[in-house]
Amino acid sequence: MxxxxxxxxxxxxxxxxxxxxxxxxxxxxxxxxxxxxxxxxxxxxxxxxxxxxxxxxxxxxxxxxxxxxxxxxxxxxxxxxxxxxxxxxxxxxxxxxxxxxxxxxxxxxxxAKAAAWGEYLAGAGQGSRSMTAVTLGTGVGGGIILNGTILEGENGAAGELGHMVIRQNGRSCTCGRKGCLEAYASATALVSQAKEAMETSQESLLWSLCGGKMSEVNGRLIFEAAAQKDETACRVLERFTEDLSDGAANIINILQPEVLCIGGGLSGAGEALLAPLKRKTAPKVYSRASKKNTRILLARLGNGAGIIGAACLNEQVEKAAVKK
Ligand SMILES: [Zn+2]
Missing domain, CATH: 3.30.420.40 (ATPase, nucleotide binding domain)
Structure with a gap:
């Protein structure tokens, strides 16, 4: 069927x-x-x-x-x-x-939970028992899957990983608090941090890549500039991956999932995002001495994750029903 x-x-x-x-x-x-x-x-x-x-x-x-x-x-x-x-x-x-x-x-x-479910069943988390997904897009979405079930919390609102504060009195977040991971590690945050850096770096390659139009700056251009060793782009990404690794380490310390899946538009940067993230997260993880540690992987299904996960929600409901 x-x-x-x-x-x-x-x-x-x-x-x-x-x-x-x-x-x-x-x-x-x-x-x-x-x-x-x-x-x-x-x-x-x-x-x-x-x-x-x-x-x-x-x-x-x-x-x-x-x-x-x-x-x-x-x-x-x-x-x-x-x-x-x-x-x-x-x-x-x-x-x-x-x-x-x-x-x-x-x-x-x-x-975000549906997309995480898709990655868990058919993408990066396939075959794992537990997976946490972090989606870097307009905001930072999250989905926590433990032993084959999506964690809902009492009201369905569990898994808002983007709204953990990583800096007290930090940047304003859409949720009303200050210093949330989302305000530092979403694609939107990356772009706005790059724009701020461009203001004081007229020599940055980002200016020519965006054709002099700041409104054209996006995540892809920032990674492209960094690949060409642009100092401004590298500095912005250095800070960005450092902030993201704080979020990743917090998630790992609390949940210790088998897989931490990084998705959303920015995951298209591939190893340029994944390698520094892994390097910076490892020393922050409490269980760093353990032989078994969370694998940080890139999402595999792209935009299809949301559709696949939604279509397969019946598998989750059935599992949950069997338990009762
Ligand atoms: Zn927030």
Missing amino acids: LRIGIDLGGTKIAAGLVDEGRNLGASVQEPTRLPRPAKELAEAVFHLAERLLKEQGIAWEQVECVGIGIPGTVNRETDCVEYANNFGFENVPFVKMVKDWFPCPLYAEND
């Missing part, structure tokens, strides 16, 4: 087919068009899934279930989205609204 995974983002909605081997097949997407009322958004999600099936000539009878990743706090007991900043949702029964449209079982989860 096929499953449908839906990745509901702030800018686009993507839906894809996932087979029994957890492989991603055909997918479709469309703009999210925010701001939008919850009911209308729920309907749009259904129509996108239906378009996917129509285009592939597949009937609903061939679909086992649908999963959806939502950028907010999803309470699976109440089918409510308790908080979703991008959508302006506060205690909206959005999951219920989506469920009402679909003729098959539907599972919902926070998008």
